[in-house]
Amino acid sequence: MPVSTSPVLELHRAAFGYRGRAVVTDVDLTVHRGEVLAVLGPNGSGKTTLVTGLLGLSEHLSGDVTVLGTPLARLRDRTRVGYVPQRHTLTGGVRATVTEVVTTGLLSGLPWWRPPGRRERAAVDAALQAVGLADRARFDVETLSGGQQRRVLIARALVARPEVLVMDEPTAGVDRASQLVLAGVLQRLGEAGTTMLVVTHELTALRGIVDRIVEVESGHLTFDGTPEGYAVHQGELARAAGRGPGVLSPIADGAVR
Numbered sequence: 001m002p003v004s005t006s007p008v009l010e011l012h013r014a015a016f017g018y019r020g021r022a023v024v025t026d027v028d029l030t031v032h033r034g035e036v037l038a039v040l041g042p043n044g045s046g047k048t049t050l051v052t053g054l055l056g057l058s059e060h061l062s063g064d065v066t067v068l069g070t071p072l073a074r075l076r077d078r079t080r081v082g083y084v085p086q087r088h089t090l091t092g093g094v095r096a097t098v099t100e101v102v103t104t105g106l107l108s109g110l111p112w113w114r115p116p117g118r119r120e121r122a123a124v125d126a127a128l129q130a131v132g133l134a135d136r137a138r139f140d141v142e143t144l145s146g147g148q149q150r151r152v153l154i155a156r157a158l159v160a161r162p163e164v165l166v167m168d169e170p171t172a173g174v175d176r177a178s179q180l181v182l183a184g185v186l187q188r189l190g191e192a193g194t195t196m197l198v199v200t201h202e203l204t205a206l207r208g209i210v211d212r213i214v215e216v217e218s219g220h221l222t223f224d225g226t227p228e229g230y231a232v233h234q235g236e237l238a239r240a241a242g243r244g245p246g247v248l249s250p251i252a253d254g255a256v257r
């Protein structure tokens with residue numbers, strides 16, 4: 001999908017954190033409509049803090065953050081940014097069908113007195129089609145695999161037709177076959193022009209889907225560029241560390257389309 005020029009996210013010297021303490025600082029980042037970004041970095045480097053900051057879930061402490069043309073603090077319609085949280089499956093006491101869970105993604109946009117109607121049911125069907133679970137609509141979510149449950153959560157995020165989709169490790173903790181299915185879902189969303197920010201440790205699974213890589217280390221952006229550029233960056237780091245020329249990590253290697 002061609003990438004258009006209108007920015008959907010603009011961050012200038014942005015800092016995010018918790019209870020007034022900054023975890024991620026000095027972030028300059030512009031994301032355009034249709035781009036698919038992977039957000040990489042070691043555990044605890046601040047990836048989740050950064051992406052949840054865009055949703056108002058971690059504190060925006062300083063700098064400018066504009067989401068879909070509106071300063072973050074003034075963005076009223078939060079459904080314009082969809083979110084698939086980290087390490088969430090739907091087991092553990094949730095007794096609901098796939099359709100019911102996906103429908104909850106629409107509730108914040110409906111008045112309390114109006115039950116979901118035909119339009120909402122069509123949106124739920126479309127979201128389930130998008131993640132390849134139309135045939136599981138009436139199943140209890142507890143009976144689905146971990147990978148299928150992730151797809152239910154993606155459908156729940158998609159059903160409100162967000163303009164940007166933020167996903168925190170969508171392929172983590174599921175088996176290889178489920179990873180491939182999830183990658184296929186992301187591929188189709190990318191081809192349909194959905195702007196996506198995907199926090200991941202498994203770039204290989206997203207090979208060919210990601211247009212751009214942002215790396216976070218110790219609360220700072222340390223790389224922002226193409227997958228090919230990231231492979232070069234990793235090679236340079238490896239050489240600087242004395243690991244020989246052209247030694248690429250599996251992640252960087254997998255990044256190249």
Ligand SMILES: Nc1ncnc2c1ncn2[C@@H]1O[C@H](COP(=O)(O)OP(=O)(O)OP(=O)(O)O)[C@@H](O)[C@H]1O
Nearest residue numbers: 018023041042043044045046047048049050086216
């Ligand atoms: N709710 C919170 N309150 C206070 N500190 C937090 C909170 N969530 C995360 N942190 C801290 O912020 C830092 C960055 O965490 P974050 O989850 O953003 O990293 P990450 O790069 O996403 O890590 P991982 O790859 O392990 O998910 C860590 O030191 C973490 O302890």
